[in-house]
Amino acid sequence: MKPRVLVVDDAIFMRKMISDILESNGMEVVGEADTGSRAVERYKELKPDLVTMDIIMPEMNGIDAVREIMAYDSKARIVMCSALGQQALVQDAVVSGAKDFLIKPFNPSRVIEVITKILNQVPTA
Amino acid sequence: MKLSNGWDPELLSMNISDYKSLFEAEAKEALEALETGVLGLECGDGGSSCIDELFRHAHNLKGISGAMGYDSVVEASHAIENVLDGVRSGRIAISADETDVLLRAVDLLHVLVKQALNEEEDESGENLLQEVIRILEPSVERAAGTCREETAACHPGVQAGVTVPTFGERSVSSVTTTRVDLETLDRLMDIVGELIISRIRLGGIASGIGSKPLLDELVSSGRLISKIQKEVMETRLIPVGQVFQRFKRLVRDTARETGKQVHLEIRGAEIGLDRTVIESIADPLMHVIRNAVHHGVETPGERLAAGKLELATIILNARRERNFVTLEVSDDGRGIDMKQVLKLGKERDLVPPSMRELNEEDLCRILAAPGFSTSEDVDSISGRGVGMNIVKKAIDSLGGSMRIRSEQGEGTTVTLHLPTNLSIIKALLFYLGREVHAIPIEYVRETTRVESGSFKSVQGREVHATKKGAIPIIKPWEVFGLAPDREHTRFVKIIIIDTGSGEIGLVINHIIGQQDVVIKGLPVLIRGINGISGATILGSGEIAFIWDPTVLFKGRLLHELDREAIVS
Numbered sequence: 001m002k003p004r005v006l007v008v009d010d011a012i013f014m015r016k017m018i019s020d021i022l023e024s025n026g027m028e029v030v031g032e033a034d035t036g037s038r039a040v041e042r043y044k045e046l047k048p049d050l051v052t053m054d055i056i057m058p059e060m061n062g063i064d065a066v067r068e069i070m071a072y073d074s075k076a077r078i079v080m081c082s083a084l085g086q087q088a089l090v091q092d093a094v095v096s097g098a099k100d101f102l103i104k105p106f107n108p109s110r111v112i113e114v115i116t117k118i119l120n121q122v123p124t125a
Numbered sequence: 126m127k128l129s130n131g132w133d134p135e136l137l138s139m140n141i142s143d144y145k146s147l148f149e150a151e152a153k154e155a156l157e158a159l160e161t162g163v164l165g166l167e168c169g170d171g172g173s174s175c176i177d178e179l180f181r182h183a184h185n186l187k188g189i190s191g192a193m194g195y196d197s198v199v200e201a202s203h204a205i206e207n208v209l210d211g212v213r214s215g216r217i218a219i220s221a222d223e224t225d226v227l228l229r230a231v232d233l234l235h236v237l238v239k240q241a242l243n244e245e246e247d248e249s250g251e252n253l254l255q256e257v258i259r260i261l262e263p264s265v266e267r268a269a270g271t272c273r274e275e276t277a278a279c280h281p282g283v284q285a286g287v288t289v290p291t292f293g294e295r296s297v298s299s300v301t302t303t304r305v306d307l308e309t310l311d312r313l314m315d316i317v318g319e320l321i322i323s324r325i326r327l328g329g330i331a332s333g334i335g336s337k338p339l340l341d342e343l344v345s346s347g348r349l350i351s352k353i354q355k356e357v358m359e360t361r362l363i364p365v366g367q368v369f370q371r372f373k374r375l376v377r378d379t380a381r382e383t384g385k386q387v388h389l390e391i392r393g394a395e396i397g398l399d400r401t402v403i404e405s406i407a408d409p410l411m412h413v414i415r416n417a418v419h420h421g422v423e424t425p426g427e428r429l430a431a432g433k434l435e436l437a438t439i440i441l442n443a444r445r446e447r448n449f450v451t452l453e454v455s456d457d458g459r460g461i462d463m464k465q466v467l468k469l470g471k472e473r474d475l476v477p478p479s480m481r482e483l484n485e486e487d488l489c490r491i492l493a494a495p496g497f498s499t500s501e502d503v504d505s506i507s508g509r510g511v512g513m514n515i516v517k518k519a520i521d522s523l524g525g526s527m528r529i530r531s532e533q534g535e536g537t538t539v540t541l542h543l544p545t546n547l548s549i550i551k552a553l554l555f556y557l558g559r560e561v562h563a564i565p566i567e568y569v570r571e572t573t574r575v576e577s578g579s580f581k582s583v584q585g586r587e588v589h590a591t592k593k594g595a596i597p598i599i600k601p602w603e604v605f606g607l608a609p610d611r612e613h614t615r616f617v618k619i620i621i622i623d624t625g626s627g628e629i630g631l632v633i634n635h636i637i638g639q640q641d642v643v644i645k646g647l648p649v650l651i652r653g654i655n656g657i658s659g660a661t662i663l664g665s666g667e668i669a670f671i672w673d674p675t676v677l678f679k680g681r682l683l684h685e686l687d688r689e690a691i692v693s
Contacts, residue, residue: 010181011151011185011188011189012150012304013147014188014189016143016144017192056180056181056184057181104191106192
């Protein structure tokens with residue numbers, strides 16, 4: 001079965017790019033969200049295998065969304081996606097439970113490498 | 126084809142042009158939001174223009190341009206992001222100077238994005254980027270905290286203490302909307318136009334047959350077509366706020382240049398106008414607003430002396446009334462000096478010498494008269510007039526109307542009344558030879574019947590004498606090089622046309638009447654014919670050309686003196 005992914009980013013451009021990378025590598029994008037709070041809703045609704053999470057978003061930022069999702073499902077697998085300049089926040093996210101991070105602009109093979117690695121990890125929590 | 130950052134989208138089954146248009150749309154949104162947001166910062170506006178929002182837009186622009194490999198856009202937006210970060214953390218206080226710098230940087234960013242999209246990233250792009258970095262440098266240093274102790278000391282002129290709204294009050298965006306290409310909307314509108322025409326033709330056939338069930342069914346299909354026409358027209362409406370926003374900047378800059386204090390208040394930003402109307406209205410509105418700041422509003426000193434607040438207010442208001450939208454620009458400035466305008470009106474023979482008081486209509490006519498616009502006298506006495514001629518012309522060509530009301534010492538209000546769409550208009554149809562032609566109804570003054578042979582001659586040209594003066598007579602078949610309409614009757618019909626710069630009388634023997642027509646653009650081969658703005662398809666299937674009298678009869682007007690020579 002194809003891994004099911006939820007893509008979270010407030011830019012349509014980024015959502016399309018990430019979805020294209022994932023789908024052309026045998027993954028299924030089951031949902032998208034453009035704010036942190038919608039990401040939390042969609043997570044509960046879809047129970048995806050993995051979430052790609054932007055940090056700077058309206059309404060609720062990616063860090064808070066990670067916290068809420070982890071509180072709901074401690075086994076959630078979330079990869080942070082962020083442009084340069086947000087290193088401090090990426091650290092916050094990892095402390096909050098994110099499994100890894102990708103820096104924009106994306107290198108597609110690096111994206112796939114990181115995501116495959118995480119999907120293959122045995123859930124620890 | 127590869128993206129400029131080096132990886133090959135084909136391997137990932139991507140369509141690069143999809144990315145480009147997505148980038149273009151989102152970059153445009155981000156740039157607009159940045160400009161609005163920066164202006165909002167200066168006024169201490171809260172709501173959606175808070176600093177987090179601004180930061181997010183700069184950050185997003187950086188992200189997506191990085192993905193496209195547009196490096197100079199990345200660097201420039203990164204520099205702006207740094208400054209915004211400084212504002213957010215309180216290390217930079219927002220002042221008018223700081224706003225100037227940020228706005229200038231956003232302007233440059235605009236150009237960089239455009240260059241990147243046109244793939245012309247060259248030396249000038251590099252220079253632009255250096256310019257952004259240079260102008261932002263002092264701010265970036267403050268943001269980094271190198272001058273933390275005394276912000277005001279390293280930046281004279283800073284007005285400290287503008288509270289910048291942070292997290293919290295934000296508009297919640299909804300995903301119940303979708304993006305549609307504007308071209309798709311144009312095509313939809315075309316199809317609706319075809320539908321209406323086809324419905325008119327069906328009606329003709331049905332009445333020929335005389336079948337009642339068929340006619341009944343046509344009535345209900347007609348109703349459905351009107352509904353879909355209405356829906357499509359609604360979809361094409363763009364909130365006027367999109368145009369209004371840029372005037373905040375205009376007012377701010379003009380006021381700063383002229384040493385005045387002006388607040389622009391926007392009302393009815395959500396009111397929708399067809400995008401073609403919006404595009405044509407931006408410039409005229411800009412004229413009116415600039416006039417209001419330049420000439421309407423007094424200097425702070427003058428205002429104080431007149432017992433007013435130093436801060437002047439210009440209200441830009443939009444209202445919708447059925448198929449029309451009213452745009453109003455009112456200022457609380459000095460108002461128009463009616464006596465002076467009346468005097469000038471008399472000097473230029475625009476009103477009769479006996480006139481004592483100006484009514485609204487005459488005021489508008491005098492101010493919008495050609496030649497009035499550039500006169501320096503008008504600027505200093507009336508505080509208005511610059512470009513009013515241009516404004517009036519633009520509004521007329523949209524099928525709208527303009528009114529000016531003014532109270533001395535209290536202020537001036539310019540009202541523009543516009544149709545919400547331009548694709549379906551009312552026109553006067555008539556025969557020229559065997560062909561049907563149309564003139565948009567707003568150009569038609571009147572139709573009248575005169576005795577043939579009553580025309581007089583001025584400098585060898587036929588004119589029709591009226592109480593107001595002579596109107597040159599034009600025989601349209603001569604204009605188009607057709608065989609003359611030989612009708613030896615006692616009377617001929619003339620349509621009196623207001624070309625905007627004078628009246629003319631067209632000799633037309635068969636006037637059909639008024640009708641709603643759907644304007645179709647001309648095919649490429651015959652586009653650009655002077656004086657023909659488009660065509661329409663009639664119920665009979667015939668094609669009628671739509672005339673543009675402002676162009677068609679240029680150079681056929683009478684000179685002032687000739688006109689006065691003959692008064693009936």
